Amino acid sequence: MRADETATFTRPRELPGVETLTARYITHRFLPHTHEALVLGVIEGGAESFRFRGGRVVAPAGSVVVVPPGEVHTGEAAGPQGWAYRVLYLGEGWLTEAGVAGAVGFGAASLHDPDLAARVRRAHAALTSPGASPLARETLLREALGHLAARHADTRPRPLPSILAPDAVREARAYLDAHPETAVTLSGLAARVGLSPAHLARSFRAALGVPPHTYQMAARVRLARKLLDAGEAPADAALRAGFADQAHLTRVFKRVVGVPPGTYRRGR
Incomplete structure (x- = not known):
């Protein structure tokens, strides 16, 4: 900073x-x-x-x-x-x-x-x-x-983007939310929801505005926050959340939360 x-x-x-x-x-x-x-x-x-x-x-x-x-x-x-x-x-x-x-x-x-x-x-x-x-x-x-x-x-329902496979996108998003630390491939995620990799990538971006890998990185930060809240050290939280190391967590964490993990922990 x-x-x-x-x-x-x-x-x-x-x-x-x-x-x-x-x-x-x-x-x-x-x-x-x-x-x-x-x-x-x-x-x-x-x-x-x-x-x-x-x-x-x-x-x-x-x-x-x-x-x-x-x-x-x-x-x-x-x-x-x-x-x-x-x-x-x-x-x-x-x-x-x-x-x-x-x-x-x-x-x-x-x-x-x-x-x-x-x-x-x-x-x-x-x-x-x-x-x-x-x-x-x-x-x-x-x-x-x-x-x-x-x-x-x-209170009016928000119109959803016009995409070809909304159910598959919701399922893929739910999987990334539930398993952010998993080293899933696009092919593996697409097979899970019944689409081709290219179709899932296009539909996911059309619905959420970001590709699956970018969404997964933000989901990993959410998991890291929960681990830090539970008292885990940043180095341990980084590995459990799927980051390469603490430095990787720090770089991404700051660009999602706005502060590095140490500042976030002190804010508790």
């Missing part, structure tokens, strides 16, 4: 399923990845650009970024000045309690809503301030999430 880039990752211990990221990036680029949590962030400076649902989204300063769980997306600077943002990652239970079903999307991935931006900013500040009380943290967080749900939740 460059000297002028900073990133801090935290987890409020009294609020399970909540994580925060405070970062300023210039040249950092996120690999295509997904989160098991809702991504809710406010851009504090510059502008972020990211691929999302087959298109390119630019989120300028003051906007709110919303990425539902399971959605493949990237992240990079939209200009030479980079971008700074505060991000909340909220597990499925928080969405359910706010009345937002797991399959529900939102009006857009970049929202212009100054009131929501202010609420997200206040909640994030409380969650990352040692002096904030647990009561204040949860109250401000629920206010921000409630405003998001009331103003921007979209």
Whole structure:
């Protein structure tokens, strides 16, 4: 990470399923990845650009970024000045309690809503301030999430990409999610779901925006996070998650989570 880039990752211990990221990036680029949590962030400076649902989204300063769980997306600077943002990652239970079903999307991935931006900013500040009380943290967080749900939740079913083998793609994705550490070949994965390798590669990219090997790498990072959460050392987590070594894990982990494994562990 460059000297002028900073990133801090935290987890409020009294609020399970909540994580925060405070970062300023210039040249950092996120690999295509997904989160098991809702991504809710406010851009504090510059502008972020990211691929999302087959298109390119630019989120300028003051906007709110919303990425539902399971959605493949990237992240990079939209200009030479980079971008700074505060991000909340909220597990499925928080969405359910706010009345937002797991399959529900939102009006857009970049929202212009100054009131929501202010609420997200206040909640994030409380969650990352040692002096904030647990009561204040949860109250401000629920206010921000409630405003998001009331103003921007979209209950209409999201149209799926037009692909030839949606069931096979879902099966292949489920296998990679369940066995990210496995050294599966494209031919082996295709045989498992009943397609030719070329057909699976085309259909998988059409549906998710990334090829199977890129998706698998992000799934390995998710497994590594769970192992680190359980107290495993980065070197052991790297091997169990399917990485060549700890250095390989560190390179990929930072481009998916935004911080290296050591910083992530300290944020616990």
